[in-house]
Amino acid sequence: MADLNPDSATRIRPGEELDLAALTAYLNDTVPGFGTITACEQFPGGYSNLTYLLKTNSQEYVLRRPPFGATIKGAHDMGREFRVLSLLQSAGYPKIPEPVVFCDDESVLGGPFYVMKRVSGIILRAHTAPKLNLPAEIWRRASESLVDNLVQLHALDIQTTGLIQLGKPEGYVRRQVEGWHRRYVNSQTDDLPDMDALARWLTDHLPAENPPTLLHNDYKYDNVVLNPDDLTDLRAVLDWEMCTVGDPLMDVGTALSYWAESNDGPFEKSFNLTWLPGNLTRQEFADRYAAGSGRDLSGILYYYIFGLFKNSVVMQQIYTRYQKGLTQDHRFAGLLAGVRALARKGIQSIEHQKML
Known part of the structure; x- marks a missing residue:
């Protein structure tokens, strides 16, 4: 079995550099004893907010900021994500990075950002996890821990x-x-009948809502930090930008829409690692959640379809930014194919009345 190394940052992508002089000056003015930034690198994963590793002589920090050129209202809200972490910290929830400072002065880095302490551990990403050769039993326990x-x-x-x-x-x-349908219409570049059909189906089949809970809204393997010595030990949950309160099954449905299985297509497998042998299936995920929470998941198909639609819209928004030249990240060039793939999966799931 390969060694599990902590999630590593690398060189910063062209066009996404930070003004370290301005950043250092700001942090030393607002965070007593912060010190001098000795290194700045970028975490390569993710398609949304940009995440950087800041090193000083005594501590490692993580900085998050919106993508350059992003103007999507309600998305990439750094202040809100910082507030969520602060509330969770006050509530005594331990599995979060410690928030340090939020900055809404765009003269510092050209956009809002916040800084938190780095949580040491491993983030399992789709492109690296298959190389680890982890036994099925490890994946089984890790996926169960994620659900729990x-x-x-x-x-x-x-x-x-x-x-x-x-x-x-x-x-x-x-x-x-209604909101995600509106976002799709506002970012649409191509005629995709499946997306229109999904929006109509979701509107026509609205369920009775469950009592509200906290929702993460982007819950998946690459948004959690695990102990490399014990993958059932979840040290921190990351990326709280879409956290809110509402029907908990919306959270479950979104998580399931990321949950690729072995018979899924190559695109689905490219952004999650749950297709590797040993991981729970989507239905096993739903069953374990139902058993642990006591909630009725007999109507989970609706929430799964919503998750597929929402993920498709997110990719459509990012693809639109790429088409407009607002980002140079060439990973985004093929996202329209992903929109088509997830929309088709949603239509087929409706036709078969089960999660496909």
């Missing part, structure tokens, strides 16, 4: 912790369906 932690997140008392202030749970599902 989602159950724990949804068990947080949103009233006593103050987390209720992160959103308006009443009518959450309807607002989400």
